[in-house]
Amino acid sequence: MNDELETGADAAALPREDFRCGLVALAGRPNVGKSTLLNALIGFRLSIVSPRPQTTRHRILGIATSEAGQILYVDTPGLHRGAKRAMNRSLNRAARAAIGEVDLAVQVIEAGRWTDEDEALYAALDEQKVPRLLAINKVDLAKDKAALLPFVAELSATHAFEAVHYVSALKRKGLEQLERDILARLPVQPPVFGEDEVTDRSERFLAAEMVREQLMLRLDQELPYATTVEIEQFSDRPDGVAEIHAVIWVERDGQKAIVIGQGGAQLKAIGTSARRIMEKTFERKVFLKLWVKVREGWVDDETALKRFGYTD
Template sequence: MNHQLDPAGDDLPHENFRCGTVALAGRPNVGKSTLLNALIGFRLSIVSPRPQTTRHRILGIANNESGQIMYVDTPGLHRGAKRAMNRSLNRAARSAISDVDLVVQVIEAGRFTDEDEALYAALVEQSVPRLLAINKVDLSRDKSAMLPFVAELTAKHSYDEIHYVSALKRKGLKELEQAILQRLPVRPPVFGEDEITDRSERFLAAELVREQLMLRLDQELPYATTVEIEQFSDRPDGIAEIHAIIWVERAGQKAIVIGNGGAQLKVIGTNARRHMERLFERKVFLKLWVKVREGWADDDNMLKKLGYTD
């Protein structure tokens, strides 16, 4: 999924073709991943109602006649990062906003928290255009109540433009896309027209299993799990064979993930496999194991092995 072109060797598709990288930044659970999926028209970034679902920097590519926009979905910046993994996520989020052509700060309609404020302070340090996307406006019954909120916000914060969007209902996205495109540099595309991400199928397979853990498991347990792909190969019959390990921190967690008679693990595997087949456009044979590794989220070597790098 990553047939990257050499921009220096390609002519512009037309004289005003624009191409650039855009960070979607925000605190956890404001809807960045849903927004990314809506903007590229493809379900790439995993989504759950839980905060901190996104753990990696994920690139989603949108192509149209006007240009190519490379959106970066970032882990949410959050305070109180006590574990090594949480500190890694914060570093990844800060790194993502430091090397882009434009930043879209995503907030929730009617809310601007201390975490939003901390992110804004980090954005001000970057000398790139910044837009504000107020998401989840479909949940606000009284739209007029938004006016004093925005007035107070803009009195203290400077954005090039403000956009009201609903990522879930796909509202306000065309206007946001146009505002982004007109601020990107004129240059050739970096990726081919059929590319949607720079991530491998192996990475995406792990994410789809982890998505089911976020959706199926209760309370804090999803945050104690991660997924490692041990094998990803295409068999002669055209079926993708995938072996994945679900790592947990304690034996009691392993029992919960497996479930009574293996029922929970079976549902997780079945749902993940269906999403994989849709994304990879071929049949998938998925085998899951659950293993215990105490303190994996505080083990820097384990985190590096699992791809939690800056």
């Protein structure tokens, strides 16, 4: 994977006369499985995944290229209500801005559930006049699949989706038909990225996300939301090892102690798991060094949010 992607340089002509390319937003309330769906659609572990809502904090582009076309999937932070902190408001703005830039939106919901947050997102898509598909995710978990039919019929009677798809991102079910349906609605135009590219994000960004994923998975209750990760150094040594220095920022001294753990055990476990994922993704050995530092109130500090990459 290249840190800097060249776009458009070799895309002067259509690979075939009906080749399609466009931006597609994967949109939904928190924790409906958007990131798992993105990873499944592009065949690469790009977006971090955890059982916690609001895991995705950044607009992430995932690229899927086939003979028929190139789909540029945008995984957005989940829109949520009650955004009292500056970071949450920033994430909502980022999600809404991404919606306005796309050729098509796929609204992702959980099988059998339509909440006020789903309705608010639908209204935002409707306001932007974005063509939209509905992807009902986690159908593998539905105990009574027959009950989905009246649920979808009632939803379709009051909401204008161009098509409805039943999928399981985790089991990779229903994705081929969804992809074909998406491609059919994109404009005929040349690809933007090379056929082997999977994202426009750098390895530096991905490394920070891999550390943050372990924080989401390993820390209890609200503590993961008080943490963020900043990469201070990312360099390739002469021996081919990627040397990465990362700072985990927290809001209070007590949180720092929890992240480090007794005798440094928690921090070591976070680092070991993150390093293994990095080595598999970056396809080379990684030397990872972690520090934990305190910056009080960074979640409500606009200057800190910009420094840590939380921009609209």
